[in-house]
Amino acid sequence: MTDRPGLRARQKAKTRAAIRRAAYRLAADHGWDAATTDRIAEAAEVSPSTVARYFPVREDILLTDEDDELLEARLRARPAAEEPLESLRAVVVDAVRTALAEEPEETRLRARLMVEIPAVRARLTETTAATGRRLARAIADRTGRCADDLEVRVFTAAVLGALREATVHWAEHGRGDDLVDLLNRTVDTLRTGLTAP
CATH class of the missing domain: 1.10.10 (Arc Repressor Mutant, subunit A)
Structure with missing residues (x-):
């Protein structure tokens, strides 16, 4: 039973x-x-x-999976003293690295369709927001804040939005670059800001 x-x-x-x-x-x-x-x-x-x-929603076949729960669990398992930005970097980059290793063609196709098909891109925005709300709860717990605090919502949405934009950049430029490297560069940009060349 x-x-x-x-x-x-x-x-x-x-x-x-x-x-x-x-x-x-x-x-x-x-x-x-x-x-x-x-x-x-x-x-x-x-x-x-x-x-x-x-x-x-048909586009969810490409975009949703069961990873949000796992991402949240991994985020909660990060060292308590670790900065939230580094915690998010660790769990998202690890998830992308795993996807590229286990499903390279699907990952590349998903990225291409995300750029080419407006409905897929629009739905990605919605699913990213849902993931952000879930991860915001873990960030809030780690920082002693409420999940609905403006700062928690802005921080989580900004990080996930930036990582999504890095993936779009990767797809628009032929998916030849190292996506993990682009994601790490993205987090570094969030940390240091944009400086003149």
Whole structure:
């Protein structure tokens, strides 16, 4: 009886992964417009209603995953005396490094579509804001503030927005640079500000 929730969770994760793989294949081979819910469902061998249940917004297939909970947990596990900016750098850069190592083609395709497809870019802004709200709670707890404090919200949104912009820059310039290096440069810019060349 106690194994059933674990099995159910694993089955859900397997279904989500199948939908995501199908969407990426279709988008890579035929473009995002061709990756309709019906075609994704057929390629993933599930019903269109299953795709819609797991991903009510089609662009979320590209952009959302289960990493927000893990990011928050890793942020909370950082050393208590570490500056919030360095804590965010550590968890986000590590997540990107892992994605590039484990899913390099999907990561590059996601970045390309983010630049090319306005709906994907717009949805990314929304999902980044949702991630920011979640991580702001951890930042607030670490700094003894309220998660709704203006300073906490501004800080978290600024860091995540800057890291998103670094990813857009990477995608716009052919994805040839080292994305991890660009993210680290971004955090360094936030720390030191912009100086004249």
